Amino acid sequence: MKRYLITAVIMLVLLTGCAGAASEKYAAEDSxxxxxxxxxxxDMAVESESMPNEAREGSSSSSGTSVEAAQQERLVIKxxxxxxxxxxxxEKIEAITALAxxxxxxxxxxxxxxxxxxxxxxxxxxxxxxxxxxxKLDSALIQIKADVDEVNSENVSGEDVTDQYVDLQSRLDAxxxxxxxxxxxxxDATTTEETLAVYSELQYIQSDIEVLKGQIxxxxxxxxxxxxxxxxxxxxxxxxxxxxxxxxGETASKAIQNLINYLQGFMQFIINFILFVLPVLFTIVLxxxxxxxxxxxxxxxxxxxxxxxxxxxx
Numbered sequence: 507m508k509r510y511l512i513t514a515v516i517m518l519v520l521l522t523g524c525a526g527a528a529s530e531k532y533a534a535e536d537s538x539x540x541x542x543x544x545x546x547x548x549d550m551a552v553e554s555e556s557m558p559n560e561a562r563e564g565s566s567s568s569s570g571t572s573v574e575a576a577q578q579e580r581l582v583i584k585x586x587x588x589x590x591x592x593x594x595x596x597e598k599i600e601a602i603t604a605l606a607x608x609x610x611x612x613x614x615x616x617x618x619x620x621x622x623x624x625x626x627x628x629x630x631x632x633x634x635x636x637x638x639x640x641x642k643l644d645s646a647l648i649q650i651k652a653d654v655d656e657v658n659s660e661n662v663s664g665e666d667v668t669d670q671y672v673d674l675q676s677r678l679d680a681x682x683x684x685x686x687x688x689x690x691x692x693x694d695a696t697t698t699e700e701t702l703a704v705y706s707e708l709q710y711i712q713s714d715i716e717v718l719k720g721q722i723x724x725x726x727x728x729x730x731x732x733x734x735x736x737x738x739x740x741x742x743x744x745x746x747x748x749x750x751x752x753x754x755g756e757t758a759s760k761a762i763q764n765l766i767n768y769l770q771g772f773m774q775f776i777i778n779f780i781l782f783v784l785p786v787l788f789t790i791v792l793x794x795x796x797x798x799x800x801x802x803x804x805x806x807x808x809x810x811x812x813x814x815x816x817x818x819x820x
Contacts, residue, residue: 581725583665584643585733588650589658595738598654599632602736605649611638611731621740622766629740636734643732650734655741671725678718685711 592598596618603613618632638646643662651657688711692704 580666581668581671581729583667583725583728583732584640585663586643586647586735587659587661587663588647588734588736589660589739590651590654590736591656591658591739591741592654593741595630595632595740598738599634601653602634602636602650605646606636606638609638609642609646611636611642614733629742631737631739633735633737635736637731638734640730640732643734646734650736658739667725667729671722674718674722674725678715678722681711681715681718685715 590598599616599618603616606613614635614637616632616634618630620628621631622628636646647660647662651660685708688704688708692701692708695701695704
């Protein structure tokens with residue numbers, strides 16, 4: 507009888523946890539804050555890069571503090587993409603690397619390679635992606651653009667993940683409450699079978715808690731730092747071709763580049779055709795050709811025999 511009672515209590519705990527998570531989720535969707543807490547005015551919302559470090563540290567260590575931080579601050583993930591023209595791309599990439607370190611960030615990826623200018627000269631190009639504290643994004647962009655010849659394109663994007671963050675916190679609170687109740691039930695269990703049943707459900711709940719904490723940490727880390735991806739082009743490549751004092755425009759430069767690309771593609775096709783397609787065709791056609799010769803020889807022999815027989819009969 508007691509075993510059935512414990513099983514019923516376990517089911518009640520699970521249903522209570524799920525119901526709590528669902529109700530808090532709907533509350534978060536309607537008011538951007540869990541039920542029972544006054545909703546923040548829109549004018550009071552600020553972006554996450556102004557969030558104090560103490561508030562961020564508290565949000566990772568305590569679920570209650572995390573929810574309060576989410577209610578008071580908007581959690582925004584900001585990233586930027588740049589395309590700049592400089593005289594020395596390699597030197598610029600080194601400068602951006604040093605900038606990331608000085609701002610307390612790091613380099614995610616860096617790549618340099620050789621390209622060809624419109625004049626046919628070989629010039630270096632490259633790309634670099636860095637992550638820096640979100641509050642220093644504007645300062646970093648200003649420093650990156652300070653000594654370039656031209657900013658070809660610039661894009662700064664922001665993604666507000668406050669709703670998802672608050673929803674995850676609500677679900678985490680419900681799961682942790684269910685975990686506490688399951689631990690109390692395990693302490694009261696008297697048989698091995700009852701203990702194993704409670705332990706199995708407890709493992710399931712704890713697994714969900716770890717997943718939720720991982721998602722929460724991902725949002726917090728992503729909002730705490732911003733990514734800047736910069737493509738660096740050599741000034742020599744961007745300069746138009748000059749013929750007899752006349753500078754060809756961008757259309758002419760692209761046309762010449764397209765012609766070069768076509769010739770390269772055509773030569774690649776010829777080489778591929780000679781070294782790959784012809785041998786393959788030879789191995790496929792040769793057997794059929796040999797069969798054709800054999801059949802034609804047989805037909806000719808029969809025709810000659812038939813002609814000889816007709817001559818004899820005549």
